[in-house]
Amino acid sequence: MLALAPRPNSVAGAQPLAVPARWVALGCDDRAVWGRCVSTGAEPYECMVDHVTVGMRCSCPSRLHPCKHALALLLLWARGQVARGDVPRFAAGWVAGRTDREAPVQPAAAPAADPSSAGATPAPSPAAPEHDPTRSRDDRVARMTAGLAELDRWLDDRMRTGLADPALAAYRTWDELAARLTDAQVGGLANRVRRLAGAVGASPQWHERVLAEMGLLHLLANGGRRLGELPTRLADSVAAVVGWQVRQADIMAGVPTTDHWTVMGRSDVREDRIEVRRVWLRGRDTGEWAMVLSFAAYQQSLDASFTVGTDLHADVFRYPGAVALRVLVGPRHAPPEPCLDVTAVGVRQACDQIGAALTLEPWLDRFPVCLSAAPARSAGRWVLTDADGSLPLVDGAPGLGALLSCSEGRALPVTVEWTPAGLVPLTVHLPDRAVDIGPVAESSFVGSSRARSS
DSSP, X not given: OGGGOSSTTXXXXXXXXXXXXXXXXXXXXXXXXXXXXXXXXXXOEEEEEETTTTEEEEXXXXXXXXXXXXXXXXHHHHTTOSOBOOOOHHHHHHHHHHHHHTSOOOOOOOOOOOGGGTTSOOOOOOOOOOOOHHHHHHHHHHHHHHHHHHHHHHHHHHHHHOTTOGGGGSHHHHHHHHHHHHHTTOHHXXXXXXXXXXXXXXXXXXXXXXXXXXXXXXXXXXXXXXXXGSOHHHHHHHHHHHTOOOOHHXXXXXXXXXXXXXXXXXXXXXXXXXXXXXXXXXXXXXXXXXXXEEEEOTTOOOOOOOOTTEEEEEEEEEOOSSSOOBEEEEEEOSOOEEOOOOOOBOHHHHHHHHHHHHHHOTTOOOEEEEEEEEEEEETTEEEEEETTEEEEBOTTOTTHHHHHHHHTTSOEEEXXXXXXXXXXXXXXXXXSOEEEOOOOGGGTTSSOOOOEEO
């Protein structure tokens, strides 16, 4: 069953569905296992699996084969949680067709040679074999593995020549590698390589940043080739960073987390010609963070349905991973309401939260925290500080002026994004309103910002 999974994270996605409570009309016999999976759709998904000759059918919209419903059904059957029974009507035709397909066919006697048939139309040739999704998956895994091996060799060459190699200053050196990684369907690492090219010579300390990022690329290249050996959630995280894509339909078929989600902050950046918006949510009851991503190309608009400082009662569906910040928002159970009561932590607790996340995903480049601290200057940099210590802001942080104006030098709750270069302030939480000071795509972190109150 594990070998049938179309992606490294497919089995993890099927685990929440592999409980009898999610199924009706569940049963099996010596040939097949069947059931109706109660999911987010209006009607249950009808799923059948032939566990003898290995075939499956599901009414869900997923283009993965097998889908997570079929894998969950196999998990239940393998654990002995499916009772034997008669084939129900919705599965009877499919199971009978699978059985008839294996019925032995008696070969017809060879016809006698007939001279008059010399000009007859020849018998049709056998139909071409159907597309094999397993083979397609194996081909992609082989391409990705080869691409990751090439990346590791390239990193070895860079270490031998050293960071003083003039070739590193040429964008073509990085772009050619990124293009080869894209061809190998390792697009996630290709993007990291292109971003790293812009760091060469960008500051006096660029060697440290480039060397650290190369170390992470080496870590991911090795992890991507050993996905089968990693714990499930870690394998999901590595697969996502490397470039495996997960369909939204598969995410929405999972088990949601229902909570009152406070919109804590917003951050926009421009990556090449695409604008990316991150909206940070935090569950009032669970205390868990969640990130909603939206993208906009030329003349398109980002998702503006989330207002900073409001509370949203909704279901969220998490993407798989060790930290698993990214979510899709499902049904909303009530209109948004203002929320001014937020919980903030000190510098020490913030460092603990960030450190715990980096322990799970060392390549993480952003993590949210709501920090109660005051802005101040230290060693030539702006920091957020309290009695336990301080954390530096990113140089040229947008929204710094608004943060200073709102705080007046006092400690107050501020939602920030941690990045390796420092904190990026997103929201100032005042007693009567939340002030959105997060970066916008056109600012490019040069100090311009906009503030919106809600």
